[in-house]
Amino acid sequence: MDFPVVAVLAATLTIATPLVFGALGALLGERTGVLNLGIEGTLYAGAFIGFLVAARTGSLALATLAAVVAGALAGALMALLAVTLGVNQHVAGIGITLLLVAACDFTNRQLFGGGQQTVTEKFGRLFAGGGIVAQYPMTFVAFLVLAPAVWWVLRSTGAGLRLTAVGENPEAADTAGISVARTRWTALVVGGALMGLGGSFLTLSVLGTFTLDIVSGRGWICIALVIFGRWKVVPVVLGALLFGLFDALQLQLAITPAFGSIPNELLIALPYLVVIAALAVRGRGVRYPGAYLTAYRRA
Amino acid sequence: MAAARSGDVSSLRAAPLVELRGITKRFGSLLANDAIDLSVDAGQVLALLGENGAGKSTLTRILYGLSRADAGEIRIAGKPVTMTSPADALAAGIGMVTQEFTLVGPMTVTENLMLAGSPLGRVDRKAARARVLAASERLGVPVDPDAVVERLSVGERQRVEILKALLGDCRLLVLDEPTAVLVPADVDLLFASIRRLTAEGMAVVFISHKLHEVVDLADRIGVLRRGRLVADLPAEGLDPVAIAALMVGAAGPADADLPDDVVDEALATAVGLDGAAPSTQAGPVDQGRPAALQVTGLSLAGDPRPRLDDVSLTVRAGEIVGVAGVSGNGQTELVAALCGTTPVTTGTVRVGDAEVTGLDVAARLRAGLGRLTEDRRGSVVLGMSVEQNLVLEDLDRFRTGPFLSRRRVRAHAEALIERFDIRAAPGDPIRSLSGGNMQKVLLARALERDPTVLVASQPTRGLDVGACQYVYAQLRALRDAGSGVLLVSEDLDELIGIADRIVVLSGGRLVGEVAAADATREALGVLMTGSREHAA
Numbered sequence: 001m002d003f004p005v006v007a008v009l010a011a012t013l014t015i016a017t018p019l020v021f022g023a024l025g026a027l028l029g030e031r032t033g034v035l036n037l038g039i040e041g042t043l044y045a046g047a048f049i050g051f052l053v054a055a056r057t058g059s060l061a062l063a064t065l066a067a068v069v070a071g072a073l074a075g076a077l078m079a080l081l082a083v084t085l086g087v088n089q090h091v092a093g094i095g096i097t098l099l100l101v102a103a104c105d106f107t108n109r110q111l112f113g114g115g116q117q118t119v120t121e122k123f124g125r126l127f128a129g130g131g132i133v134a135q136y137p138m139t140f141v142a143f144l145v146l147a148p149a150v151w152w153v154l155r156s157t158g159a160g161l162r163l164t165a166v167g168e169n170p171e172a173a174d175t176a177g178i179s180v181a182r183t184r185w186t187a188l189v190v191g192g193a194l195m196g197l198g199g200s201f202l203t204l205s206v207l208g209t210f211t212l213d214i215v216s217g218r219g220w221i222c223i224a225l226v227i228f229g230r231w232k233v234v235p236v237v238l239g240a241l242l243f244g245l246f247d248a249l250q251l252q253l254a255i256t257p258a259f260g261s262i263p264n265e266l267l268i269a270l271p272y273l274v275v276i277a278a279l280a281v282r283g284r285g286v287r288y289p290g291a292y293l294t295a296y297r298r299a
Numbered sequence: 300m301a302a303a304r305s306g307d308v309s310s311l312r313a314a315p316l317v318e319l320r321g322i323t324k325r326f327g328s329l330l331a332n333d334a335i336d337l338s339v340d341a342g343q344v345l346a347l348l349g350e351n352g353a354g355k356s357t358l359t360r361i362l363y364g365l366s367r368a369d370a371g372e373i374r375i376a377g378k379p380v381t382m383t384s385p386a387d388a389l390a391a392g393i394g395m396v397t398q399e400f401t402l403v404g405p406m407t408v409t410e411n412l413m414l415a416g417s418p419l420g421r422v423d424r425k426a427a428r429a430r431v432l433a434a435s436e437r438l439g440v441p442v443d444p445d446a447v448v449e450r451l452s453v454g455e456r457q458r459v460e461i462l463k464a465l466l467g468d469c470r471l472l473v474l475d476e477p478t479a480v481l482v483p484a485d486v487d488l489l490f491a492s493i494r495r496l497t498a499e500g501m502a503v504v505f506i507s508h509k510l511h512e513v514v515d516l517a518d519r520i521g522v523l524r525r526g527r528l529v530a531d532l533p534a535e536g537l538d539p540v541a542i543a544a545l546m547v548g549a550a551g552p553a554d555a556d557l558p559d560d561v562v563d564e565a566l567a568t569a570v571g572l573d574g575a576a577p578s579t580q581a582g583p584v585d586q587g588r589p590a591a592l593q594v595t596g597l598s599l600a601g602d603p604r605p606r607l608d609d610v611s612l613t614v615r616a617g618e619i620v621g622v623a624g625v626s627g628n629g630q631t632e633l634v635a636a637l638c639g640t641t642p643v644t645t646g647t648v649r650v651g652d653a654e655v656t657g658l659d660v661a662a663r664l665r666a667g668l669g670r671l672t673e674d675r676r677g678s679v680v681l682g683m684s685v686e687q688n689l690v691l692e693d694l695d696r697f698r699t700g701p702f703l704s705r706r707r708v709r710a711h712a713e714a715l716i717e718r719f720d721i722r723a724a725p726g727d728p729i730r731s732l733s734g735g736n737m738q739k740v741l742l743a744r745a746l747e748r749d750p751t752v753l754v755a756s757q758p759t760r761g762l763d764v765g766a767c768q769y770v771y772a773q774l775r776a777l778r779d780a781g782s783g784v785l786l787v788s789e790d791l792d793e794l795i796g797i798a799d800r801i802v803v804l805s806g807g808r809l810v811g812e813v814a815a816a817d818a819t820r821e822a823l824g825v826l827m828t829g830s831r832e833h834a835a
């Protein structure tokens with residue numbers, strides 16, 4: 001049989017793209033000690049706002065910008081609740097996800113409900129026909145700009161040191177004159193912006209429209225990937241690629257007649273099962289950031 | 300020299316470098332600082348003294364912006380400033396070594412030292428490492444720039460903290476018990492650095508419970524008692540006895556709330572500090588007595604040298620064995636191996652009749668091991684209350700069916716608080732306790748279980764003179780009741796004072812043993828350092 005290897009690998013990169021944005025966004029917050037479970041809703045909001053602005057203005061640049069701003073605002077809301085007000089991080093994050101999903105659904109029904117599916121402009125692929133490198137611009141951004149940049153910032157800059165110090169021992173950071181609150185706010189706002197951008201990839205690059213199940217748990221996958229990657233950029237990106245590979249395989253198998261007898265539901269579950277298995281293997285004995293999930297208050 | 304220096308400064312008589320006016324701080328009903336006025340001039344060393352819980356750390360944390368005063372103001376060179384965070388304090392030229400370590404465990408020494416004042420952009424690790432090495436050499440504080448902090452012993456961590464404070468150039472350096480876990484040689488180095496820096500015009504606020512150090516170093520002395528400043532005088536002419544009297548209030552008849560014997564004991568220690576601590580050995584221990592702790596051929600692999608190398612020792616019932624050594628020579632590893640927090644490479648550990656080599660911490664505790672580890676903060680659950688921490692190692696005793704009996708936990712805590720004179724209520728969160736009081740909680744938890752053998756590392760770290768005496772008395776009582784005690788300490792006077800035998804650990808090996816009755820600081824010092832050169 002003639003298996004389309006190139007197509008599967010190309011799809012792998014495309015599928016991994018929003019995960020790289022989302023997971024690196026989550027990683028920034030978690031390195032400072034804040035788990036942002038608002039990620040699922042933030043991806044959703046990024047997808048919807050991007051679609052909305054593209055539909056209304058026809059400008060992909062404006063739409064992308066709007067998605068980034070929406071994500072940053074969602075991150076700011078998380079920071080307000082979890083950092084400034086000291087609300088339990090799980091409660092704050094899940095609350096934000098519920099709020100954003102509901103708000104986007106509501107607005108979507110008000111503006112686009114009834115009638116036929118609205119379709120917008122969308123980004124085209126660069127190097128069309130170029131095999132694996134025939135990708136949307138944001139894929140290049142994710143792998144060639146964002147991932148190296150986050151890696152470099154964490155490794156070689158004072159900002160990275162501060163982030164780690166705040167996440168490991170906020171008291172030590174505070175004593176060294178580093179503002180714990182400001183560092184966490186920054187990480188959450190920047191992280192949220194990345195999540196918003198990742199969400200907009202789904203509408204503005206892949207689909208050109210918005211559907212209710214557009215995110216379908218990718219945010220939770222990102223959270224798992226960050227743990228899988230032990231808060232390090234390279235393994236997180238590899239994890240995203242692994243998920244992308246199995247999702248691409250699954251999509252390919254579903255349309256390969258020889259595998260027609262396998263239930264579609266099982267195939268769809270495949271990449272998720274792989275992530276769970278990977279977590280079960282790698283997730284043991286994980287050393288979490290020292291101040292994970294804890295608010296910081298001076299005595 | 301000190302007097303001449305402060306004389307120079309006072310002849311200028313500008314405003315003092317830093318001035319505290321009416322600083323007041325309450326924690327609930329507790330008045331931790333009561334309208335305190337203090338000042339320190341450039342080039343001056345101000346020693347802050349007082350019992351555990353007197354309010355020394357609170358006052359310095361306010362000065363450094365780690366805590367907000369309820370009332371009062373801070374002036375720097377005559378100008379009122381508001382300290383809302385350590386960043387403000389650093390900007391005003393104030394540096395501080397806090398009492399509890401504030402280092403980032405998983406980061407290296409260099410990274411920790413880079414943290415304060417690092418730019419947001421690119422940092423040059425190589426250059427930073429070189430700077431750390433240079434500073435370490437210049438100041439005579441030896442550190443390994445690449446070591447990961449969480450693997451260091453408390454003594455080594457203390458050196459890192461000191462280096463961190465000395466690196467930044469500040470006008471006022473606040474040191475909260477910097478010498479609590481330093482060996483005498485390190486203390487001398489620190490003091491030499493401080494003298495050099497004060498000669499260049501830096502001011503120092505220094506907190507210590509070791510009164511002979513204070514007499515050595517300080518130009519002025521401020522004494523706090525239960526939140527009030529009860530004395531503020533020149534250090535010249537004061538001796539440890541007089542200072543101890545001020546601390547516990549023996550001089551003032553108004554403060555008769557302390558039993559006389561505590562006062563006497565405190566005074567006795569203060570006096571004893573000039574020579575050896577009061578010596579009350581029970582004499583050589585009968586070799587026929589059963590072993591409370593038996594360690595055979597214990598080794599712990601390490602790179603490049605083993606961290607523990609064939610350590611064999613026996614602690615008999617009714618005996619206190621001291622372990623001396625320069626911090627970082629295997630003490631931390633030995634205690635961890637005995638307590639079951641580090642698996643050993645080879646060797647066996649027996650507690651009483653039971654072999655515990657492969658067992659975990661809980662099983663060892665059940666087998667009769669008591670432990671008091673050097674890392675205070677690592678031994679308590681910071682988010683829990685005093686009473687909860689007190690029963691942590693013994694939950695089974697306080698259960699009614701599957702449930703913890705709150706009433707019995709509370710009663711237990713109240714009894715221990717009373718017995719060990721812990722200045723806290725059972726329900727207080729443990730993180731709110733002063734350093735010395737936190738130490739007392741750990742000690743109470745370890746001693747109250749009547750262990751077959753107690754492994755105690757730095758048991759008097761940060762305790763005031765009265766509390767130290769109490770701990771010594773408790774350790775002796777434990778011994779006299781037939782338990783064994785392994786005492787790891789960097790304070791040679793302490794070891795000589797209460798151990799029956801002292802073994803010396805150097806480079807992970809036992810390099811010598813002396814009966815405490817024959818031991819001298821000098822002889823131990825030679826063993827501790829001399830044989831290291833030998834080994835190298």
Ligand SMILES: Nc1ncnc2c1ncn2[C@@H]1O[C@H](COP(=O)(O)OP(=O)(O)OP(=O)(O)O)[C@@H](O)[C@H]1O
Nearest residue numbers: 299326331351352353354355356357731733734735
């Ligand atoms: N955050 C807090 N919440 C409640 N009480 C506190 C808090 N911090 C300190 N205290 C209390 O204030 C008092 C003074 O504490 P402080 O730490 O200043 O004592 P200290 O003089 O430094 O003692 P030590 O010699 O033991 O270090 C203690 O009784 C302590 O329990």
Ligand SMILES: [Mg+2]
Nearest residue numbers: 356398733734
């Ligand atoms: Mg203190």
